[in-house]
Amino acid sequence: MQNITSNQNNRVKEWRKMQTKKGRIKAGKYVIEGWHIVDEAIRHDKSLDAVMVTDANYLDELNIDSTTTETYLITPEVAKHISATETPQGVFAVLKTDDYHESIPEKLGGSWLLLDNIQDPGNIGTMVRTADAAGMNGVIFGKGSADIYNPKVVRSMQGSQFHLRLYSGDLAEWLTAFSKHNVPIYGTELNPQAIPYSSAAPTKQFALIVGNEGNGVSSELLAKTDQNLYIPMKGEAESLNVAVATGIVIFHFVN
Amino acid sequence: MQNITSNQNNRVKEWRKMQTKKGRIKAGKYVIEGWHIVDEAIRHDKSLDAVMVTDANYLDELNIDSTTTETYLITPEVAKHISATETPQGVFAVLKTDDYHESIPEKLGGSWLLLDNIQDPGNIGTMVRTADAAGMNGVIFGKGSADIYNPKVVRSMQGSQFHLRLYSGDLAEWLTAFSKHNVPIYGTELNPQAIPYSSAAPTKQFALIVGNEGNGVSSELLAKTDQNLYIPMKGEAESLNVAVATGIVIFHFVN
Known part of the structure; x- marks a missing residue:
């Protein structure tokens, strides 16, 4: 020593x-x-x-x-x-x-979380940990999201990076790959084309895209999904914390 | 000026x-x-x-x-x-x-979130905001929880304190009051007496107690609940973030 x-x-x-x-x-x-x-x-x-x-x-x-x-x-x-x-x-x-991984696996299946332009490292780490707790296969860090190795992300993941696979990459390319492998793609948004998340049937195979608190998921990505979901809110809060919202939808699916 | x-x-x-x-x-x-x-x-x-x-x-x-x-x-x-x-x-x-309020209202009904010894002000604010988004009636800050007026709690509530009622008080006394008014009380824990949260039927009337990440809800309070719930975890993460876990259970109830 x-x-x-x-x-x-x-x-x-x-x-x-x-x-x-x-x-x-x-x-x-x-x-x-x-x-x-x-x-x-x-x-x-x-x-x-x-x-x-x-x-x-x-x-x-x-x-x-x-x-x-x-x-x-x-x-x-x-x-x-x-x-x-x-x-x-x-x-x-x-x-x-x-x-950590850059290239998309040849075989794709199971459940995946895609982060579109999420900057807060604490929220990102919490989401990775939530995906881990739900037994998901991996998390993909898209453009604009904090770096996988950011010390605050690492701290807030609490070791979940050793339990599931973390990728960084172009989310549009990933969506093409998910479609090719018949993995249903869900976006999250707040607009009339979206359906309440609870109307989507629980499933073991899905790719869920979440976006940043201010701007949501980019329209370019939302156009490539199979279905877009929203969380109906009964109170006066304008939005949920992105990690909380992600947890609600993920656990609805895997439950 | x-x-x-x-x-x-x-x-x-x-x-x-x-x-x-x-x-x-x-x-x-x-x-x-x-x-x-x-x-x-x-x-x-x-x-x-x-x-x-x-x-x-x-x-x-x-x-x-x-x-x-x-x-x-x-x-x-x-x-x-x-x-x-x-x-x-x-x-x-x-x-x-x-x-903000100290004394328990004469009439009690609707849905309430009880915080037992939760210290992280960011998590507390996020939980208040989640309770607001779910249209809950109020949040009760129990012993050991950060102060309602803590600047970090206030920042993280994002104004939700104007949408629902915040109390600080003795949670055991509140549980007695909820029982008297026939509001079902749910605790959250990780033990064999608890049932998966998804087995509990959605309801508009409930008092949900959440505890701190390290120690959970105190056994004294858990003994006074009608039912204790846990979130089944399929992955390797040891726990969920307390605000995420709270969001999952609340939205299961109010959905």
């Missing part, structure tokens, strides 16, 4: 750069932090590129063998410097980003 | 204190901020104790008559000082806290 006490250390500089998309692309790696998610990565046999802890005992607790894994003992100051949170837990790991 | 340019001004000191629970209780007032929520307050005929803007033209846009409402022109620095956000919109109002 190597000791690092300075923010000027080259490794520390690399880790900190991984907080930005540019830095992650250049390194092909991203940082996860916190006990729960590092534990999850280990439980799912992810190969850890490096592990950084503020207390050497943490390695035992995590069951990490420092003869086979690159490990670093860092100071609380360094932890704060590389962390995306105000109060880091002192446990970090570096993972390769190649768990 | 009065001009205020200094953070040392007594009014400014009062407004800033309203960011804390103690300050709000002492003043009997709280601050709302942002165009949307100030607009909502006006639309719902709330009596505004004061309006603070960084640009005098904003008063016209808000349709506020400064001969009948106390108005202040503040500098961007003062706005930042009294704001709970990093980038204030420059529109604030002061409201009396007596829109």
